[in-house]
Amino acid sequence: MAWIYLLVAAVFEVAFALSTNASKGFTRLWPSVVAVTTTVVSVYFLSLSLKTLDVSVGYTIWTGLGSLGTVTLGAILYKERITTPKAISFMAIIGGIVGLKLTAGA
Amino acid sequence: MSWIHLLIAAVFEVIFALSTNATEGFTRLWPSLLTVAAATGGVFFLSLALRTLDVGVGYTIWTGLGSLGALSLGAVIFDEGLGLGKVISFLAIVGGVIGLKLTGDSTSPSAGPQPPTPPGPVEGVGPAGAPAAH
Numbered sequence: 324m325a326w327i328y329l330l331v332a333a334v335f336e337v338a339f340a341l342s343t344n345a346s347k348g349f350t351r352l353w354p355s356v357v358a359v360t361t362t363v364v365s366v367y368f369l370s371l372s373l374k375t376l377d378v379s380v381g382y383t384i385w386t387g388l389g390s391l392g393t394v395t396l397g398a399i400l401y402k403e404r405i406t407t408p409k410a411i412s413f414m415a416i417i418g419g420i421v422g423l424k425l426t427a428g429a
Numbered sequence: 430m431s432w433i434h435l436l437i438a439a440v441f442e443v444i445f446a447l448s449t450n451a452t453e454g455f456t457r458l459w460p461s462l463l464t465v466a467a468a469t470g471g472v473f474f475l476s477l478a479l480r481t482l483d484v485g486v487g488y489t490i491w492t493g494l495g496s497l498g499a500l501s502l503g504a505v506i507f508d509e510g511l512g513l514g515k516v517i518s519f520l521a522i523v524g525g526v527i528g529l530k531l532t533g534d535s536t537s538p539s540a541g542p543q544p545p546t547p548p549g550p551v552e553g554v555g556p557a558g559a560p561a562a563h
Contacts, residue, residue: 340484340488341484343472343475343476343479343484344476344479344484344487346476347476347480348473348476348477348479348480349473349476358472358476362472386492386496389488389492390485390488390489390492390493393484393485393488393489394485394488394489395485397483397484397485398485401483401484403483403484403485403486405485406532408528408531408532409486409528409529409532411525411528412524412525412526412528412529412532413485413489413525413529414525415521415522415524415525415528416489416490416493416521416522416525416526416529417489417493418518418521419493419496419497419518419519419520419521419522419523419525420492420493420496420518420522421518422514422515422517422518422521423496423497423500423515423518423519423522424496424500425514426512426514426515426518
């Protein structure tokens with residue numbers, strides 16, 4: 324069940340990033356409302372999953388899936404171009420986050 | 430300017446992460462207030478950066494630099510050692526951020542040509558009391 328919570332949290336995290344992008348610096352009402360709502364729900368489900376999952380694992384998967392989903396959906400929805408150097412950079416950062424969290428312990 | 434906004438957002442994210450630790454489950458007042466304020470500031474400056482940066486680039490760098498700063502400062506504050514794994518991870522994140530910066534401030538091609546000097550930013554109001562982002 325904790326993994327289901329974590330997946331739900333990651334989905335809301337991606338929705339948060341995309342709606343923050345659409346809020347244009349919080350100058351547009353509805354995307355701003357969605358951004359605030361999704362981040363609350365995201366953190367709530369993350370906290371549910373962390374009741375049983377180790378925090379280093381849970382947090383890493385949460386931000387890792389958040390990044391992957393945001394990059395992928397950003398490319399699809401907002402036509403953001405992903406070139407090879409960009410893809411390598413994304414993988415370096417996401418890999419670095421995973422590495423930091425896993426070597427940091429709980 | 431968007432990169433400056435993104436760096437500021439990452440600094441807020443680091444403050445957020447460290448102050449969350451100090452709240453002890455949001456049972457202490459001042460660290461809790463600082464946590465909420467830092468989260469609000471982080472999300473607000475992220476949104477400013479995303480007005481010109483791609484959301485994939487902005488979000489990934491935001492979380493990457495936030496993790497890097499929080500774990501580095503945490504290591505200094507709590508006097509943890511810096512093992513080889515951490516150093517490699519550290520360099521991977523920094524290298525990735527530089528890589529994204531070098532591959533351009535490109536926005537979506539569908540956005541069309543950008544005007545050379547956009548008009549002054551319309552300052553929006555941050556989400557009052559936005560809760561924890563991370």
